[in-house]
Amino acid sequence: MRRFEKISFERFAKDIKNDKELYGTYKMPVRKTKRSAGYDFFAIEDISIKPGEIVKVPTGIKANFAADETLMLFVRSSMGFKWNVRMCNQVGIIDSDFYNNPDNEGHMWFALQNHGEKEFNVKKGESFGQGLFFKYLTVDDEEEVLTDRTGWSGKPEDK
Numbered sequence: 001m002r003r004f005e006k007i008s009f010e011r012f013a014k015d016i017k018n019d020k021e022l023y024g025t026y027k028m029p030v031r032k033t034k035r036s037a038g039y040d041f042f043a044i045e046d047i048s049i050k051p052g053e054i055v056k057v058p059t060g061i062k063a064n065f066a067a068d069e070t071l072m073l074f075v076r077s078s079m080g081f082k083w084n085v086r087m088c089n090q091v092g093i094i095d096s097d098f099y100n101n102p103d104n105e106g107h108m109w110f111a112l113q114n115h116g117e118k119e120f121n122v123k124k125g126e127s128f129g130q131g132l133f134f135k136y137l138t139v140d141d142e143e144e145v146l147t148d149r150t151g152w153s154g155k156p157e158d159k
Contacts, residue, residue: 002065002133004029004039011105016044016058026060029131038074038130041110047122049114054088057128062106064099071131073110079128084116087129094131097149 007015012023022044029039041059049055063071073092079085088111099106110129114120122128 002063002069004061004063007060007062007105007107011107012060015104015107016060023060027125029059029061032127038132040076040127041073041129041131042127043122043124045124047112047120047128049085049112049120051114051117051119054111054113057110057112059108059110059129061108062099063094063108063131065096065133067096068135069096070094070134070136071108072134073108073129073131075110075112075129076127079112079120083114083118083120085112085114085120087111088113095149101149103150 006012006023006026006028009020009023013019016022026044027042029041031037031039041061044058044060047055047057065071071094073087073094075085075087092108092110094108098108108131112128
C-alpha cells in the first residue's frame with residue numbers, strides 16, 4: 001500500500017522542533033487536482049533563501065511503497081522558472097527501503113539553492129516541492145542483492 005506518514009514526534013523534535021502543536025498541524029502531501037501527477041509538499045515553517053544560499057528543508061514526512069517503486073522529489077516548476085531556485089541534487093530519489101530506516105526513520109528533506117538575484121520566500125503551509133511515484137525495472141541477470149539499508153547519505157548536517 002502506497003502512503004505518506006508523519007515521522008514520529010521524537011524524530012520531529014530532533015530534526016525540526018520540540019513543538020507538539022506544530023507537529024499536530026503540518027500538512028501531509030496531496031495532489032491538488034484530479035489529474036495531477038505530483039503530490040505537493042508543504043512548508044512546516046516559513047522558508048527564506050537568500051541569493052546564493054542553500055537551505056535544507058525538512059518535510060516531516062516519510063513514505064511507504066512497494067519494493068519495485070521509487071518516489072522522486074522535485075521542486076515546483078514555478079520555483080525554477082520564476083525564481084531560479086533548484087534542488088541541489090536536481091531530483092531526489094527515495095528508495096522503498098528508506099522507509100523506517102534506523103538512521104532517520106525515512107524522514108525526507110529537500111536541499112534548495114537560490115540561483116536567482118532576489119530572496120525567495122515560502123510561507124508556512126505553502127507548497128514548495130512535489131513527489132511522484134514511479135515503477136522501475138532491474139536487469140534480468142542481476143545477482144541477488146543482499147545488502148540492507150542502515151542509514152542515509154543526505155544527512156542535513158552534511159555539506
